[in-house]
Amino acid sequence: MDVAALAMGVAAGDRRALARAITLVESGRADHRGQALDLLARLRAPGQPAAGRQALRLGLSGTPGVGKSTFIESFGLMLTAGGLRVAVLAVDPSSARSGGSILGDKTRMDRLSRDPRAFIRPSPSQAQMGGVARRSREAVALCEAAGFDVVLIETVGVGQSETVVAEICDLFLLLLAPAGGDELQGVKRGIMEMADLILVNKADGDLRPAALRTVADYAGALRLLRRRPQDPEGFPKAMPVSALAVEGLEGAWAEMRALAAWRRETGHWQARRAAQARHWFEEEVRQGLLSVLAQGPARGRLADLGAAVEAGRMTPEAAAAEMLRGLA
Amino acid sequence: MDVAALAMGVAAGDRRALARAITLVESGRADHRGQALDLLARLRAPGQPAAGRQALRLGLSGTPGVGKSTFIESFGLMLTAGGLRVAVLAVDPSSARSGGSILGDKTRMDRLSRDPRAFIRPSPSQAQMGGVARRSREAVALCEAAGFDVVLIETVGVGQSETVVAEICDLFLLLLAPAGGDELQGVKRGIMEMADLILVNKADGDLRPAALRTVADYAGALRLLRRRPQDPEGFPKAMPVSALAVEGLEGAWAEMRALAAWRRETGHWQARRAAQARHWFEEEVRQGLLSVLAQGPARGRLADLGAAVEAGRMTPEAAAAEMLRGLA
Numbered sequence: 001m002d003v004a005a006l007a008m009g010v011a012a013g014d015r016r017a018l019a020r021a022i023t024l025v026e027s028g029r030a031d032h033r034g035q036a037l038d039l040l041a042r043l044r045a046p047g048q049p050a051a052g053r054q055a056l057r058l059g060l061s062g063t064p065g066v067g068k069s070t071f072i073e074s075f076g077l078m079l080t081a082g083g084l085r086v087a088v089l090a091v092d093p094s095s096a097r098s099g100g101s102i103l104g105d106k107t108r109m110d111r112l113s114r115d116p117r118a119f120i121r122p123s124p125s126q127a128q129m130g131g132v133a134r135r136s137r138e139a140v141a142l143c144e145a146a147g148f149d150v151v152l153i154e155t156v157g158v159g160q161s162e163t164v165v166a167e168i169c170d171l172f173l174l175l176l177a178p179a180g181g182d183e184l185q186g187v188k189r190g191i192m193e194m195a196d197l198i199l200v201n202k203a204d205g206d207l208r209p210a211a212l213r214t215v216a217d218y219a220g221a222l223r224l225l226r227r228r229p230q231d232p233e234g235f236p237k238a239m240p241v242s243a244l245a246v247e248g249l250e251g252a253w254a255e256m257r258a259l260a261a262w263r264r265e266t267g268h269w270q271a272r273r274a275a276q277a278r279h280w281f282e283e284e285v286r287q288g289l290l291s292v293l294a295q296g297p298a299r300g301r302l303a304d305l306g307a308a309v310e311a312g313r314m315t316p317e318a319a320a321a322e323m324l325r326g327l328a
Numbered sequence: 329m330d331v332a333a334l335a336m337g338v339a340a341g342d343r344r345a346l347a348r349a350i351t352l353v354e355s356g357r358a359d360h361r362g363q364a365l366d367l368l369a370r371l372r373a374p375g376q377p378a379a380g381r382q383a384l385r386l387g388l389s390g391t392p393g394v395g396k397s398t399f400i401e402s403f404g405l406m407l408t409a410g411g412l413r414v415a416v417l418a419v420d421p422s423s424a425r426s427g428g429s430i431l432g433d434k435t436r437m438d439r440l441s442r443d444p445r446a447f448i449r450p451s452p453s454q455a456q457m458g459g460v461a462r463r464s465r466e467a468v469a470l471c472e473a474a475g476f477d478v479v480l481i482e483t484v485g486v487g488q489s490e491t492v493v494a495e496i497c498d499l500f501l502l503l504l505a506p507a508g509g510d511e512l513q514g515v516k517r518g519i520m521e522m523a524d525l526i527l528v529n530k531a532d533g534d535l536r537p538a539a540l541r542t543v544a545d546y547a548g549a550l551r552l553l554r555r556r557p558q559d560p561e562g563f564p565k566a567m568p569v570s571a572l573a574v575e576g577l578e579g580a581w582a583e584m585r586a587l588a589a590w591r592r593e594t595g596h597w598q599a600r601r602a603a604q605a606r607h608w609f610e611e612e613v614r615q616g617l618l619s620v621l622a623q624g625p626a627r628g629r630l631a632d633l634g635a636a637v638e639a640g641r642m643t644p645e646a647a648a649a650e651m652l653r654g655l656a
Contacts, residue, residue, distance in 0.1 A: 037645050044643055138645075179552075192520075192553075221549040224507075225520075274638040281637040284648030285630065289617055289655065302613065309609040310602040315372055317365050317466075320612030327617065 003035050007042040011050040013085070013147045015119050022121055025138040040138060043145040050145035054273075055087070056260060057140060057151045059165040061191060062175030064156065067201045069108040071175055071243035072152060076109070078249050079150055080117035087119040087143040088112070091136045091155040091165050119148065133164045134287075137280055140168055166194045167276055170269065171256055174198045178210035179217070192221070195236050196259060199252055203240035211240045230268040235259055292327065301326060331363050335370040339378040341413070341475045343447050350449055353466040368466060371473040378473035382601075383415070384588060385468060385479045387497030389490050389519060394505040395529045397436040399571035400480060404437070406577050407478055408445040415447040415471040416440070419464045419483040419493050447476065461492045462615075465608055468496055494522045495604055498597065499584055502526045506538035507545070520549070523564050524587060527580055531568035539568045558596040563587055620655065629654060 001024070009017025025036040043050045062068045076086045088109070112118045121139065136153065143151045153169055155161040166172055174195040198218050203211035218238040237255060241248035263269040293302055305319040314322075329352070337345025353364040371378045390396045404414045416437070440446045449467065464481065471479045481497055483489045494500055502523040526546050531539035546566040565583060569576035591597040621630050633647040642650075 037649065040643055041646055217548070217552060220545070221552055224545055224549055274640070277640070277644050278634050278638045281634055281644035281647045281651075282630070284644055285621070285651045286618060288648060288652040289620070290614060292617070293613065302610070306606050306609055310606045312602075312605070315368055316605050316609040316612055318369055319609045320616060321365065323609075323613045324616040 001035055003038045003042065007039055007048075007050075010039075010043060010142060010146050011048065015146075018119060018142060018146045019121070021142045022139045025142065026135045036138065040141060043142070050147070053144050053147055055140075055144045055148050055151045056171070056256070057144075057153065057169040058256070059162075059169030059172040059194075060152055060154050060175060061156070061162050061165065061172070061194075062201075066175050066177040067243050068154060068175055071199075071201060071241070072154065073109045073112045074243045074246050075249050075253070076112040076118055076152070077115065078246070078253070080112075080115050083117075084149040085117045085119075085147065086112075086115075087121070087146075087148040087151045089121050089136060089139050089143070089151065089153050091133075091153060091161050091168075119143065119146075133167075134284070136164060137168050162191050162194060167279055170263075170272065171196045171259060173256075176200050176214065176218070178202055178207045179214045192225070196231070197236060197252065197255060198222070198238040199241045199248075200238065201241055201243055203248060204242035204245040208240075215240050230263060230272065232259070232262045298323075298327060329363055331366045331370065335367055335376075335378075338367075338371060338470060338474050339376065343474075346447060346470060346474045347449070349470050350467045353470065354463045364466065368469060371470070378475070381472050381475055383468075383472045383476050383479045384499070384584070385472075385481065385497040386584070387490075387493040387500040387522075388480055388482050388503060389493065389500070389522075390503030390529075394503050395571050396482060396503055399503055399527075399529060399569070400482065401437045401440045402571045402574050403577050403581070404440040404446055404480065405443065406574070406581065408440075408443050411445075412477040413445045413447075413475065414440075414443075415449070415474075415476040415479045417449050417464060417467050417471070417479065417481050419461075419481060419489050419496075447471065447474075461495075462612070464492060465496050490519050490522060495607055498591075498600065499524045499587060501584075504528050504542065504546070506530055506535045507542045520553070524559075525564060525580065525583060526550070526566040527569045527576075528566065529569055529571055531576060532570035532573040536568075543568050558591060558600065560587070560590045626651075626655060 006017055006021055010021050021039060024032055024039060045051060072088055079086050109120060113120050140151050140153065153165050155165045172194045174191060176198060178200055200211045200214045215238045222236050222238060239248060239252055241252055292298055301323060305323055308314040309316050309319045334345055334349055338349050349367060352360055352367060373379060400416055407414050437448060441448045468479050481493050483493045500522045502519060504526060506528060528539045528542045543566045550564050550566060567576060567580055569580055620626055629651060633651055636642040637644050637647045
């Protein structure tokens with residue numbers, strides 16, 4: 001593979017080159033890994049056109065049924081109509097098990113996928129969580145290098161994927177559906193901690209009153225939580241939107257830009273990016289060291305000793321000491 | 329040191345032996361570590377009197393000023409008056425920096441510390457977070473082996489310490505102060521996720537109306553969150569208490585016992601203990617592997633490369649590859 005030519009294609013904003021570059025960083029093959037590192041280094045080398053490019057990275061979480069694809073389609077089309085280039089990626093650890101993919105079906109976002117200013121990338125179909133994190137992070141970096149203005153990173157509300165997205169994105173959006181009466185929302189508790197903006201979708205027609213009530217409920221809940229240093233007065237915020245009726249999206253985008261601008265002015269933006277980069281460096285080092293546990297005979301011994309501990313036949317300390325003796 | 333005699337003393341419930349045993353597991357010396365592992369193994373060996381003992385492990389979190397020591401004193405005295413033996417431990421990573429100790433001053437719990445059915449252990453004054461976790465977990469195991477009925481693990485609302493306590497305890501209590509009017513509570517968002525019972529303290533005198541309002545606010549916020557499989561209907565719950573006037577404590581204790589009984593009947597209790605044991609085994613193995621990063625020249629190189637990544641002079645991937653090459 002001609003990595004230099006691929007880097008030039010990505011830097012020129014060519015969508016086919018970008019798609020090939022993402023396939024390269026997603027590959028599990030060792031020779032591909034070397035090429036991927038070469039590609040990323042070339043794109044970020046000082047003096048290269050792509051080196052200083054920064055997109056606005058938006059994380060978007062929401063359980064199935066809240067209208068995430070409709071939101072991405074409407075929101076994305078609004079941005080491209082304004083002249084912005086938009087990339088959409090997915091972080092989807094569940095697809096590792098099901099073999100499916102939350103963005104596999106591009107027809108979910110029919111108009112956006114045909115928009116020349118948009119780039120939509122389905123989630124990789126096979127990956128472990130650690131791998132998902134690395135690939136997603138590198139795919140975001142590639143989209144930035146390709147000159148996209150906004151990178152939307154979609155995830156579903158399962159386990160660790162939100163944490164990964166929070167460590168990649170600049171702003172974290174939580175999309176909710178209106179709650180009917182006493183119905184519960186089912187928001188995973190830890191996710192509220194990450195949200196910069198809570199958007200209650202379907203605020204149209206019959207559901208509008210319920211959506212406004214849900215907004216008030218979450219606004220109240222947010223006020224009970226501690227103000228984070230990275231938030232100006234009034235954030236995190238809860239707002240109603242309708243992806244279907246295309247209402248409230250301009251207002252939500254204005255809030256995102258205001259929050260991003262505030263964080264840039266106060267240095268929180270740069271500090272978060274720097275801390276994220278360091279986090280990913282240390283995470284790569286740790287994953288590299290721990291990878292010995294996932295391979296060969298160590299993997300089986302970890303499972304066996306873990307089962308003995310779970311069953312109460314060994315203490316955690318004794319089992320760990322035995323495991324580490326075998327690795328030394 | 330005569331480990332066999334120490335084990336017998338702990339198993340007999342002798343408080344001086346227990347204090348010496350905790351000092352042993354807290355020690356950083358390699359020869360002490362071997363003795364500590366020997367001690368823990370002896371206490372849990374099948375057929376030994378202490379082997380099957382299980383205390384109710386209560387995690388307790390709350391920011392300074394909510395009345396945590398008064399609560400522990402009143403709650404602890406209520407339990408000992410009922411014939412139960414109570415141990416109080418602290419998980420306090422902040423003391424690692426300050427050199428202080430949240431439970432260093434036993435006069436904070438004057439009457440409880442003189443109660444023959446109670447055992448109060450100040451937090452160790454010097455420790456890294458990984459060390460804090462191990463020591464706390466082992467100290468809890470020693471209190472269980474010594475036949476205590478309830479082990480209260482106190483922590484302050486900083487960073488990782490709640491996560492550690494959640495991985496040690498059976499039930500997690502969050503103690504809050506009443507909020508006055510629109511005043512914010514300052515609850516760290518992730519902590520709400522762990523709480524089994526939210527206790528709003530100072531529900532006495534002039535503060536009682538504010539405490540009841542705060543209870544209602546949190547009850548509302550809890551209803552917006554997803555029901556966890558380990559919770560029966562109605563949990564997590566928010567309740568008013570007054571540690572000073574000794575009101576609501578019997579009711580809170582009844583809720584704890586009801587929740588604990590439900591989890592025992594449904595198997596969630598045993599499943600949580602087994603999962604915690606496996607977690608600590610794997611954590612010990614990971615810490616053992618990663619300990620190379622905290623020592624010798626690797627430590628300096630990790631810091632240098634991390635700084636280069638933070639400053640944008642190196643990519644996370646390239647820096648990690650260089651770090652791992654040096655370790656191989």
